[in-house]
Amino acid sequence: MLTVNLSVGALIYTVSAIVLIFGLWIYYDVRDRKLIDAKRRRVVFHCIRCDKLYSAPEGTEVCRCPRCRFENSRLRF
Ligand SMILES: [Zn+2]
Structure with a gap:
């Protein structure tokens, strides 16, 4: 039972880490695009x-x- 809880915890941890990384990635991508647009103009x-x-x-x-x-x-x- 403990191993199941542990792997579920690890799964949640991994998924939230991936979501966090993707979130930051998209955030910086959008931010950079706005910066580049401002520079282009x-x-x-x-x-x-x-x-x-x-x-x-x-x-x-x-x-x-x-x-x-x-x-x-x-x-x-
Ligand atoms: Zn000059």
Whole structure:
């Protein structure tokens, strides 16, 4: 009787561990996807003074170059 209880306990333990791992996996997957989406929605700037490419969050029209501090307007494709 004790062995049966033990294996049921082990089964419950294993199942809950798997559920926990899958839960965390899905949670981080969704979170990462949102982060990547937020990163993707950025505008690209090209510095006409030092030729550096850099990006800023969407909606920014003018951004200062991180290398030489020159103010560039956004790149249009
Ligand atoms: Zn620059």
